[in-house]
Amino acid sequence: MSARAWRDWLPWGALLLVAAVLGAFNGLGRVESAALDGLAALHQRAPDPRIVIVAIDDQSLQWLGRWPWRRDVHAELLERLRAARPAAIGIDLILADPDEQYPQDDLRLAAAIRRAGNVVLPLYVEGGEHQPLRPVLPLPLFADSAWAVGHIDAELDPDGVVRSVFLREGQPPHWWDHFALALYKATGRELPDTRLPGLRRPDTPCCAGGARWARDYWTQLAFVGEADSYPRISYADVLRGRVPASALAGRIVLVGATAPGLGDSYSTPLASQNALMPGVEVIANVLDGLLDGIELRNALPWENALFTVMPSLLALWLLRRSRRVAPLVVLLLAGTLTVAWGALHWGGIRFAPLAALGCLALVYPLWSWQRLRAAMRYLADEVDRLERQPGMLPAPTPATAGGDGLQRHIAASSQALEALRHLHRLVHDTIDGLADPVCVVDEHGVILLANAAAGAFFGRDGGADGLVAQRAWPLLAEQLAAPDGALLPGLPEIEHDHGGELRAGRAGGCDILLKCVPRHGAGQRPAGWILVLIDLTTVQQAQRQRDEALDFLSHDMRSPQASILTLIDLHQPQDEHERALLQRIATQARRTLNLADDFIRLARARSEQLHRETIDLNDIAIEAVDQLWDHAQARGCVIEADVPDTPSLCLGDPLVLARAVANLLDNALKYGPDQGEVRCALSAVEGAWRIAVRDQGAGIAPQARDAMLQRFQRSAGHPRDDAGGFGLGLAFVQTVAQRHGGRLAMSGTPHGFEVAILLPMR
Known part of the structure; x- marks a missing residue:
């Protein structure tokens, strides 16, 4: 590895x-x-109904007085419990010291314990730290009378919560069962050591100091719920005979303190700090798990x-x-x-x-993080490879050379990606800007990139994008033919490393020149070809027609009309009828000049190169409105520009775009009503700038809108059909929008008509 x-x-x-x-x-x-x-x-179970707690609660303290009570009271309680015939009785009270004041009470209590025959008493362990551990047992008088003695120690976790107990503790060879386990056995049930739940830890001492205290059968507690989950019977109610024998018969009775501050209480997983669980109820949960056979361990x-x-x-x-x-x-x-x-x-x-x-x-x-490291490592290797190729990337800047490794990788990758983006943009713009159809194909003849002219040439849906992933040679064979009309025999011959040219014809008498230029990848390995289709006939005819038309408009049409206007200005007759006639002649001469100007403008918009620069469309809209302000005032119209507060940057020819917007405003004033309102609104819509000119005129019928984009087309039957114009304005505006990579949109509004130019954002 x-x-x-x-x-x-x-x-x-x-x-x-x-x-x-x-x-x-x-x-x-x-x-x-x-x-x-x-x-x-998340999963609490119901408490075992065989367990009941006789609680030394607040009610009992109020009836019997302050604690501790005389032991003959406990003897009386045991007599009443014995009469109900419970399965076992657990007295969770410490009886380690004799009653010096009433010694006869100890005798009576011991006798009651002996007569019951199924009583379990507690022991606890004292000591710790540097003191030896020793068990604190009940008085021998009581211990000898009881069925068994069991320890009541609970295991506290580091967070002070009781979650486990040891079912057996002691000083080997002397062991004591847990209080709950002793009660379980006092009911007559058998539970041999081999079936005891919990982890075996007989060799784990509780404390290193003093006598060795060992613990075994470490079991986790499965609590049934919060405190007060088991049925409780008041100690006082038992003494007063208010509890029927059926409530105690056959059950395991636990007697212990539940009043706050009277006995031990613990925080458990299901008991909050404000509702601690009494020790007698912890014993009940241990006993519940033994009765239901629940084994829970870490x-x-x-x-x-x-x-x-x-x-x-x-x-x-x-x-x-x-x-x-x-x-x-x-x-x-x-x-x-x-x-x-x-x-x-x-x-x-x-x-x-x-x-x-x-x-x-x-x-x-x-x-x-590992994927990012792999990506950065790959990019760093690729950047190093590109840097070793002369002319691909510029020399690292000082910012690139400094910083930590990650910053250097990011800077170098950013520099390389920026160079590749510029290169990709350059290739794409260069190919798309070509008037001739161009296709870039791979070594298998599959088209990778095509320009708009190629999409139009092959007539595919989706334009240039519809050609991508198509095979170029079958497409060419469908479109081109040899001069004699046969299929092209030369296509296979030009499909080699050296490329070539092929002259072919096309339906309609077009003369096509196919140029196939090979391109190479890394190590001069052939990577495909660049195919260029040059329509020689179209180029020649378009050049000739353009020159003739522009010459005709610039000289043969403009010069006579300008002379007519000059003569009319020089001749000012006195006769009113003659002046009206000359005014009509001047109007027609100006219309002819406007026609020539519009035609020249449209031709240049379609053929001449645009002078693109970064412009603010806010200025274009405001400038166009200013140009038409006098015209609007003469018509009694309100003309306004609605532009954003921030710059609306776009890449385009400012003169051509300003003339296109002015054309739309002029049309709106011509075909809108007098004393109307014309608004030029600029807004951003889905990644494009939208220059919308809205008037209050009748507009153009939907079925006639496509025809209105053709040259010399006017709206028939319009209320303002006498407004002048020759049907070149919208054709010019559409050409300008398309040359800038946008489009023209027309739509009716509830109160007029709207024409919009959509241009791509910078």
Whole structure:
């Protein structure tokens, strides 16, 4: 494997290693535990109806007085409970010290415990830090009378939340079952050590100081809900005989404190800080899990490591086979969370989901970063290759040479891409600007690029774009023929590395010259041809007609009309009838001059090269309105320009565009009503500038609009048919729009007619 491949795989190896380490060490600690608590809250089960709590609550304190109570009260409670025949009784009260004031109460309580025969008493462990651990047992009087003694220790996680207990603790060889496990056995149920749930940890000491205290059968608690989930019966109600025996018969009764501040209380995954769970209810949850056979444990380090690594490994495998990166990662995130939830509720295994989700979430940015690195590396290699070719790229600027590696790559790539964009634009504009049909084909004869003239020549739908991906040789064979009318025999001969020329004819008597110029790729390898179709007949005829027409208009028509106008100006007769006649002659002479001017202007717009420059169309619109202002005033019309506040930049010939807009305004004044309104509005529409001239005239019928774009066409039956003109204005405007890469649009409005020029933005 190459050094580059090692570098590419190194981040993925580091990610998988981090995932494995996090998984082996139980994920993200407290945050991970909070996430597991959230998963546990999604599936709560109903509490076991066989468990009931006799609560030392506020009601009992009000009736019996301040705590602690005399032990003969507890003896009385046990007698009443025994009479109801419960399956077992758990007294979660510390009875480690004798009652010095009422010693007979201890005897009575011990007797009540003995008569019940199924009572379990608690022990707890004291010590820690540097003090030796030792169990605190009930008085021997009570312990000997009870069915069993069980420990009530709960395991606190680092965040202070109880999530687990050890079902067995002690100083080997002396072991004590958990209080809930002892109650379970007191009901007569058998649960051998081989079937005890939880992880075996018999050799894990609780504290290194003093006597060794060992714990075993570490089990996670499956809480049924928040505090007060189990049915509670007030201690006082039992003493007062308000509880029917049926409410206690056959059930496991837990007696313990639930009043705030009276006994131990804990924060659990399903209990908030404002509703801590009493210790007696924690015991009830442990007992519930034993009765329902629920086994819940933390995943082993190797299981958790595998669970954390697998989603990232699967994501890496899928990403190399699919392009849908983001959806795959989202699906894997949801799948990982679902698997963690399913393992918790159906498999009884608590996996650490956040570590797996966190590492999986890093896959997408890491993948994107690697793709970006690969792209930058490729671009850097290509830029280096282009820089080694003389004339392709300019020398690096000082800004390119400085900065860090990424900035240098970006600057060099930007410079190369800018040069390639200019080159592409140059090639495209050069080919599209040619009057002759031009096609660029590859080595298989497939057309890669064509200009508008080629689209018109072959008559394909979509113009030049309709030729792309077509095979050039069959198209040429369809259009061209030998001078004798036969199919071209020379096409196969010119399809070689040296190119060539071929003279051919076309229907209609056209004389076509086909030029085939080879082009080469890297290493002078043949890459295709450039095909140029030159219509010699059209060129010759167009040149001759243009010269004749312009000569005729410029001299033979203009000179006599100018002379007539000069003579009329010099001769001012006194007779009114004669003056009217001369005025009519002058009007017709001016119309003839206007006709000549319009025709020359149209011809030049179609044939002469435009002087393109960056212009502000705001100025063009305002200038055109200013030119027609006097004319509008004479007609009593209002003429206004509506332009944006910011510059409207466009690439075009300012003189030609200004004349085109002026033509539209002149038409609007001619064919609109007197005292009307003419508005020239400039706006941006879908990547183009729109110069719209709107009047209040009758407009042009939809079926006649296409004909009006032809030369010498006027609207028949128009109310202002006497307005003058020769039908060249709209043809000129359309030619100007098309020469600038735009188009002309006409539409009727509720109050008039609108003609618009659409030009591409700069």
